[in-house]
Amino acid sequence: MNWxxxxxxxxxxxxxxxxxxxxxxFGVLLALAVGLVCAAVESAHVPVLRQIVRVYVELxxxxxxxxxxxxxxxxxxxxxxxxxxxxxAIVGLAFLGGSYMAEALRGGFDAVPRVQxxxxxxxxxxxxxxxxxxxxxxxxxxxxxxxxxxxxxxxKESSVVSAIALADVMYVTRDLMGMTYDTYEAxxxxxxxxxxxxxxxxxxxxxxERRFDYARR
Amino acid sequence: xxxxxxxAVPVVPVDVDAHNSNSAASDTRINQAGxxxxxxxxxxxxxxxxxxxxxxxxxxxxxxxxxxxxxSGSGKSTLLRTVAGLESMQGGQILMDxxxxxxxxxxxxxxxxxxxxxKTVLGNIIMAPMLVHKRSKExxxxxxxxxxxxxxxxDRKDAWPHELxxxxxxxxxxxxxxxxxxxxxxxxxxxxxLDPEMVREVLDVIVxxxxxxxxxxxxxHEMAFARAVADRIVLLDGGKLVEQSDDAEAFFTHPQxxxxxxxxxxxxxxxxxxxxxxxxxx
Numbered sequence: 001m002n003w004x005x006x007x008x009x010x011x012x013x014x015x016x017x018x019x020x021x022x023x024x025x026f027g028v029l030l031a032l033a034v035g036l037v038c039a040a041v042e043s044a045h046v047p048v049l050r051q052i053v054r055v056y057v058e059l060x061x062x063x064x065x066x067x068x069x070x071x072x073x074x075x076x077x078x079x080x081x082x083x084x085x086x087x088x089a090i091v092g093l094a095f096l097g098g099s100y101m102a103e104a105l106r107g108g109f110d111a112v113p114r115v116q117x118x119x120x121x122x123x124x125x126x127x128x129x130x131x132x133x134x135x136x137x138x139x140x141x142x143x144x145x146x147x148x149x150x151x152x153x154x155x156k157e158s159s160v161v162s163a164i165a166l167a168d169v170m171y172v173t174r175d176l177m178g179m180t181y182d183t184y185e186a187x188x189x190x191x192x193x194x195x196x197x198x199x200x201x202x203x204x205x206x207x208x209e210r211r212f213d214y215a216r217r
Numbered sequence: 218x219x220x221x222x223x224x225a226v227p228v229v230p231v232d233v234d235a236h237n238s239n240s241a242a243s244d245t246r247i248n249q250a251g252x253x254x255x256x257x258x259x260x261x262x263x264x265x266x267x268x269x270x271x272x273x274x275x276x277x278x279x280x281x282x283x284x285x286x287x288x289s290g291s292g293k294s295t296l297l298r299t300v301a302g303l304e305s306m307q308g309g310q311i312l313m314d315x316x317x318x319x320x321x322x323x324x325x326x327x328x329x330x331x332x333x334x335x336k337t338v339l340g341n342i343i344m345a346p347m348l349v350h351k352r353s354k355e356x357x358x359x360x361x362x363x364x365x366x367x368x369x370x371x372d373r374k375d376a377w378p379h380e381l382x383x384x385x386x387x388x389x390x391x392x393x394x395x396x397x398x399x400x401x402x403x404x405x406x407x408x409x410x411l412d413p414e415m416v417r418e419v420l421d422v423i424v425x426x427x428x429x430x431x432x433x434x435x436x437x438h439e440m441a442f443a444r445a446v447a448d449r450i451v452l453l454d455g456g457k458l459v460e461q462s463d464d465a466e467a468f469f470t471h472p473q474x475x476x477x478x479x480x481x482x483x484x485x486x487x488x489x490x491x492x493x494x495x496x497x498x499x
Contacts, residue, residue: 118303119331119390123345123397124321133344137335214334214379 005185009176013193016172021197023086023168024155027093031154032147034094035101039139040131042102043109053102060099065160068092073164089161097154104146108139141212148205152198169193250432251313251322251400252279253300259308260292260299260456269295271456272309277401277449279314280430284443284465287453288480293436296453297403300434301325313400321349324399326390328406332378338365339374342393349397357396364392368422384415388422401432408439420446440484444469452477 038053060068069092076083083091112135120130140147162171173190177183253276260270270292277283285293298304300311302320311318332341342364343357365371368388378386387407394402404423408416420442427433427446437443443450447465451458452474460477462468472478 113329115327115329115331116333119325119327119333121303122301122320122323122325123393124349125345129348133348134333134335138333141335214377 001188002182002185005180005182006189009186010189012172012176013169013189016167016169017193017197019166020155020158020168020193023089023093023161023166024158024197026090027097027158028151028154030090030094031097031101031150034098035103035105036136038098038102039105039109040135042106043135057099057102060095065092065096065157066163068095069160069164085161085164085166088164089158089166092161093154093158096157097150100150100153101147104150105139105143107146108141108143109135111142112138138214141214144205144209144212148201148208151205152201155198155201156194249400250280250430252281253277253318253401253432253434254312254315255300255309256312257309258296258299258306258311260295260304261307267456268307269456270299270306273453273456273458274309275451275458275461277432277434279432281448282427282433282435282446283449283451284447285434285436285451285453286443286480287459288483291453292456293453294405297325297405297434297436300401301403321397322400323403324394324397324401325403325405326387326394326407328409330378330383330386330390330410332381332386332390332393334378336378337374338370338376338378338381338389341378341389342396345393346396360396361392364395365389367425368392369418382415383411384418387411387419391419391422391426395426401434402426404433404435404437406436406438408437408442416442440469440481452480454480 038057041049041053069088072083072092072095073085073088076088116134116138117130120134125133158168159170162168162174165171169190173186176186180186255273255275258270258273259268261268273292273296275283285296287293295304299306300318301323313319313322332338333344336344339358339361342361343354346352346357346360347354362371362374365374368391370385370388370392373381373385373389378389381389390407407423408419411419416439420439423433423435424442424446435443435446444465447468448463450460450462450465450468452460452468454476460468460472460474462473468477469481472481
């Protein structure tokens with residue numbers, strides 16, 4: 001192990017980690033929003049929209065993120081939509097993550113007992129109020145384990161964005177391996193960086209799971 | 218008995234303008250209990266040959282308590298759910314004081330625990346008045362606390378539903394319905410899922426509401442409770458009204474139809490002391 005390499009290049013990884021976190025954070029946030037809308041549409045059996053959601057989910061789950069990313073980065077400009085590399089990465093993660101989040105959340109929505117919705121209806125709540133105050137909180141509660149797993153999955157998938165020249169941790173690692181041939185050291189730092197990012201997410205997920213499991217109590 | 222009830226001071230706080238204003242605390246308002254008229258109600262599910270409710274007509278005068286009895290599958294719960302607007306109807310009409318029933322005037326408590334698990338006791342009660350009536354949090358909380366006080370749960374206001382017993386949950390569910398100032402309350406087998414020792418605390422609350430002149434329709438299997446609380450009794454069987462009695466006591470002591478006698482006898486058989494009573498009176 002070349003320790004001087006680690007001392008010298010660790011700051012590079014810290015910077016690159018910020019890029020990974022930045023893209024993942026907004027990608028996950030957008031994915032959650034997309035997933036929430038899709039799950040609500042599906043569990044409410046909204047005609048037409050429901051079919052559109054199905055097509056989107058299948059398209060998103062059955063194509064590789066790299067291909068989706070290329071399409072957004074190289075394909076969309078041909079249609080007149082030009083996004084920065086960062087925006088492309090975020091949109092790409094959201095496009096992939098949206099379907100995974102939708103599936104996780106749909107299970108949560110389906111687990112809300114019908115009497116909960118009837119109670120809300122009897123109290124005079126509108127459908128939107130019922131959705132935001134009764135269904136979504138309870139659906140999230142049931143869906144937390146799946147959602148957390150998806151968040152971790154998406155942060156890991158974000159390594160693909162190096163393919164569109166974004167300086168995330170994967171990109172920096174490849175760069176350093178090419179420059180220094182200290183392959184072992186670079187990969188060790190890469191793994192440590194991912195663990196530092198992901199372990200706290202895992203732990204927070206477990207805490208959330210315990211805190212918000214009211215729907216199953 | 219029924220006369221006394223009418224004279225009882227209505228304590229149920231009802232804000233008659235609740236739907237079109239955000240008037241403040243309404244303790245002093247008089248409860249505008251509504252009378253319910255059901256005429257020729259027909260309920261039939263698609264792809265089914267037999268109607269669940271087959272031409273039900275009945276009348277619940279304002280401030281009176283109607284208990285609906287009947288074997289399981291007779292359509293009791295469906296009747297309540299149709300009045301509540303949770304089920305569509307294929308014929309007939311449901312009126313309140315002669316006008317089409319406004320669903321906002323209907324409060325309902327269900328059999329299963331229907332409190333919102335993502336809200337505390339207080340949160341469960343104040344959510345709807347804040348969202349639907351646009352009342353301030355302070356105002357809604359003040360009334361919620363008065364209601365909780367009355368059902369003996371003021372000290373549990375910050376508890377989560379899963380921390381409550383079944384009986385406590387049902388009492389909170391009653392408060393949650395009352396704060397919306399319904400003109401009629403529907404109770405659908407509210408004690409059926411409770412342990413026996415918790416039944417009493419819930420039924421006591423309902424009896425108190427009856428004494429205060431709230432119009433109610435109650436589906437129950439608790440015969441002693443039905444006998445104590447009912448002004449009127451109807452017996453449903455196979456989606457039809459078999460017997461209707463304006464004198465609840467007479468229904469139990471001198472049922473008019475053979476079906477009613479049979480039905481009461483079923484319960485009498487299950488409960489030794491009632492068998493004795495009925496036989497004595499027969």
